[in-house]
Amino acid sequence: xxxxxxxxxxxxxxxxxxxxxxxxxxxxxxxxxxxxxxxxxxxxxxxxxxxxxxxxxxxxxxxxxxxxxxxxxxxxxxxxxxxxxxxxxxxxxxxxxxxxxxxxxxxxxxxxxxxxxxxxxxxxxxxxxxxxxxxxxxxxxxxxxxxxxxxxxxxxxxxxxxxxxxxxxxxxxxxxxxxxxxxxxxxxxxxxxxxxxxxxxxxxxxxxxxxxxxxxxxxxx
Amino acid sequence: xxxxxxxxxxxxxxxxxxxxxxxxxxxxxxxxxxxxxxxxxxxxxxxxxxxxxxxxxxxxxxxxxxxxxxxxxxxxxxxxxxxxxxxxxxxxxxxxxxxxxxxxxxxxxxxxxxxxxxxxxxxxxxxxxxxxxxxxxxxxxxxxxxxxxxxxxxxxxxxxxxxxxxxxxxxxxxxxxxxxxxxxxxxxxxxxxxxxxxxxxxxxxxxxxxxxxxxxxxxxxxxxxxxxxxxxxxxxxxxxxxxxxxxxxxxxxxxxxxxxxxxxxxxxxxxxxxxxxxxxxxxxxxxxxxxxxxxxxxxxxxxxxxxxxxxxxxxxxxxxxxxxxxxxxxxxxxxxxxxxxxxxxxxxxxxxxxxxxxxxxxxxxxxxxxxxxxxxxxxxxxxxxxxxxxxxxxxxxxxxxxxxxxxxxxxxxxxxxxxxxxxxxxxxxxxxxxxxxxxxxxxxxxxxxxxxxxxxxxxxxxxxxxxxxxxxxxxxxxxxxx
Numbered sequence: 001x002x003x004x005x006x007x008x009x010x011x012x013x014x015x016x017x018x019x020x021x022x023x024x025x026x027x028x029x030x031x032x033x034x035x036x037x038x039x040x041x042x043x044x045x046x047x048x049x050x051x052x053x054x055x056x057x058x059x060x061x062x063x064x065x066x067x068x069x070x071x072x073x074x075x076x077x078x079x080x081x082x083x084x085x086x087x088x089x090x091x092x093x094x095x096x097x098x099x100x101x102x103x104x105x106x107x108x109x110x111x112x113x114x115x116x117x118x119x120x121x122x123x124x125x126x127x128x129x130x131x132x133x134x135x136x137x138x139x140x141x142x143x144x145x146x147x148x149x150x151x152x153x154x155x156x157x158x159x160x161x162x163x164x165x166x167x168x169x170x171x172x173x174x175x176x177x178x179x180x181x182x183x184x185x186x187x188x189x190x191x192x193x194x195x196x197x198x199x200x201x202x203x204x205x206x207x208x209x210x211x212x213x214x215x216x217x218x219x220x221x
Numbered sequence: 222x223x224x225x226x227x228x229x230x231x232x233x234x235x236x237x238x239x240x241x242x243x244x245x246x247x248x249x250x251x252x253x254x255x256x257x258x259x260x261x262x263x264x265x266x267x268x269x270x271x272x273x274x275x276x277x278x279x280x281x282x283x284x285x286x287x288x289x290x291x292x293x294x295x296x297x298x299x300x301x302x303x304x305x306x307x308x309x310x311x312x313x314x315x316x317x318x319x320x321x322x323x324x325x326x327x328x329x330x331x332x333x334x335x336x337x338x339x340x341x342x343x344x345x346x347x348x349x350x351x352x353x354x355x356x357x358x359x360x361x362x363x364x365x366x367x368x369x370x371x372x373x374x375x376x377x378x379x380x381x382x383x384x385x386x387x388x389x390x391x392x393x394x395x396x397x398x399x400x401x402x403x404x405x406x407x408x409x410x411x412x413x414x415x416x417x418x419x420x421x422x423x424x425x426x427x428x429x430x431x432x433x434x435x436x437x438x439x440x441x442x443x444x445x446x447x448x449x450x451x452x453x454x455x456x457x458x459x460x461x462x463x464x465x466x467x468x469x470x471x472x473x474x475x476x477x478x479x480x481x482x483x484x485x486x487x488x489x490x491x492x493x494x495x496x497x498x499x500x501x502x503x504x505x506x507x508x509x510x511x512x513x514x515x516x517x518x519x520x521x522x523x524x525x526x527x528x529x530x531x532x533x534x535x536x537x538x539x540x541x542x543x544x545x546x547x548x549x550x551x552x553x554x555x556x557x558x559x560x561x562x563x564x565x566x567x568x569x570x571x572x573x574x575x576x577x578x579x580x581x582x583x584x585x586x587x588x589x590x591x592x593x594x595x596x597x598x599x600x601x602x603x604x605x606x607x608x609x610x611x612x613x614x615x616x617x618x619x620x621x622x623x624x625x626x627x628x629x630x631x632x633x634x635x636x637x638x639x640x641x642x643x644x645x646x647x648x649x650x651x652x653x654x655x656x657x658x659x660x661x662x663x664x665x666x667x668x669x670x671x672x673x674x675x676x677x678x679x680x681x682x683x684x685x686x687x688x689x690x691x692x693x694x695x696x697x698x699x700x701x702x703x
Contacts, residue, residue, distance in 0.1 A: 058582070063496065
C-alpha cells in the first residue's frame, strides 16, 4: 500500500513536470521586427544598424522571434526580409541560431546598397503581418530610419493600416539637412508618424536616438 | 444660522427662547424618564450580556484547549520518553550481553591467575628444614668444662669446627630457599598486574552499566511524572517543545537557504530540458517550476529514506512495514536520491557551459576581445558547482529530521499561542462588556442630571403630600435600577 502511494507520488511529480512543459509559451514571447532603411544617404548608417541588431540578439530570450527587413522603394514583400528566426526554447540552440543570424546580417550589411525611394508604410504593414503570425505576446517594430517617407507615383500607401497591440520604436532618426534649417520639419515629421502609428492602434510610440540607451527598447514606458 | 433662528420661539430674544425650549425639553425628557431608563438599561444589558457571554466562552475554550494541549503534550512526552527508555534498555541489553559474554572467559582467566598466585603463595610458605637435632647435643657439649685438658680442648675444637661447617651449610640452604621464594614472588608479579587490569576492566564496564542505569532511572522518573500528569512534567515538556520549535525553525531556514542555492544551480540548465520560453504564469517559467519540483522530489526521497531508516517517524505506515519491504524502500529511496544527485551534478556542469556559451556569444556580438583563458583556476567554480550539485540533495535529505521536530513542536507552540489568543480575546470582551454596563449606568445618571428640576419638583410635591420632610429623588442604585 505504502509502495503504491510512493509510486503514485512519483507519477504525480512526473505529470507536473510534463504539464509544466505543455503550457502555451507564445503569450510570454517577444517578437521584434526591425526595418532597416537603405535608401539614399541613410544607407551609410548601416554600421549602427549592426549595433542594434547585435543588441537585440544579446537581449532576446529563447522562444523569442526576430526579423530584420530592408526598407526600399516598395517594402511590402517577404523578399525584403533579410533574416528571420524564431529562437529555440533551448538556450544552447538559441545561441547557435543567434550566431547564424549575426553572420547572415554581417554578410548583408557589407553589401548594402541604397534605393531610390523609402517605403516605410509598406514595411510597417509587412512587419505587422509577420508579428501577428508569430503569435507572440509582446510585439515590437523597430524602424531604423530618418522617417522621411518617399514614394514613387505608382505606389499607394495613403490608407489606414492596423498596428494593433504593436509597439513602434523609431531608432536613430537622423536630422536631414533641411531639418537643420527648420527644426519644425523634423519635429513635425515625428509628430505625423506618431499620429499615424497611434491612429493605427499601436500600443506605444517611442523615439530612441541615443544608441547608448538601447535598453529603452524593452523598457515599458 | 437661519436654521437656529427657525427654532427660536422669540427670534429677538434668544436667551428666553433657549430657556423655554430647555424647559419644554426637560418636561418632555421627564415624561419619558421611565421608558428611557428602561431603554438605556436594556441597551446596556443587550450589549454587555453577549460580550460577557463571549468572554466566558473564550475563557472556557482557553481552559479546555489548555487541557487538550496538556493531554497531547503529555501523550507525546510519554511516547518519546517511552522510546528513549526503550532505546536505553536496548543499549543496556547490548552492554550486558557483550560484557556477560566475555565474563566466563574473564572469570576463568581470573581463577587461573588466582590459582597460580595461590600456588606461588603456598610455595613461599614452605618452611626451610629445621636445625638438626644434634644442636641440643652441641649445646650440652658446650657446657662441658674443659678443665684445662688438651684432649678435651681438641675434641671441643673439632666439634666447634664441625658445627660451624654444618651451620654454614644450613645457612646457605636457608638463603637459597629464600632466594627461591623471592623468585616465585617476582614471577607472580605479572599475575597481580593481570588481576589489576581485569578488575579495572570489570570496574569500567560496571561504571558504564551504572551510568546507563542512572539514565534509565532518570527517564523512568520523567515517565512516572508524565504518567502522573503533574504540572511540572507539563511545564518541562512545554519548554522543551518551544526550544525544539526554535531550533527546528533555525535549521529549516538554513535548509531553505541550501534549497535556494540548489534551485539557482539547476534552474537555468532545466530550461534546456523543458524549454526556456514556457511560462506557467506571467513571470514564472516552467523551467523554474521544474527545478523546484526536482528539489522537492529530492526532499521527498530524503524524507522516505529517513523514514525507512527509522530516524524520523512521520509516516506510521512506513514504521510498521515489515523488515524486507523496509529494506527495499531504503534502497529505492537511496538509489533515486543518488540518481537525482548525479543529475544535479550534470545540470550544474551544463549551467556552467551555458553561461560560458552565452558569454562567448555576447562577446562576439560586442566585437570585443575574448577574455584570456583562466586555465585550471577557471575550472574551480565548475568543479565547485558540480560538487555542490551532488552534495546538496543529500544535505536536503536530512531536512526530514528538523521537519519532524518542527511539526511535532508546532502543535504545542500553536496550541499555546491559541490559548493566549483566546484569553486575550476573553479579556477584551469582558472589558467591553463591563464598559457597556457601566456606560448604561452613567447614561442613566446623566439623564437624571438633565431633568434635575422636574425631579426636584417631584420630590417637593411628594413631601408636601405626605407632610414629611422632602425625600431624596429616586436614586439610581449600583445596578442601574431605580
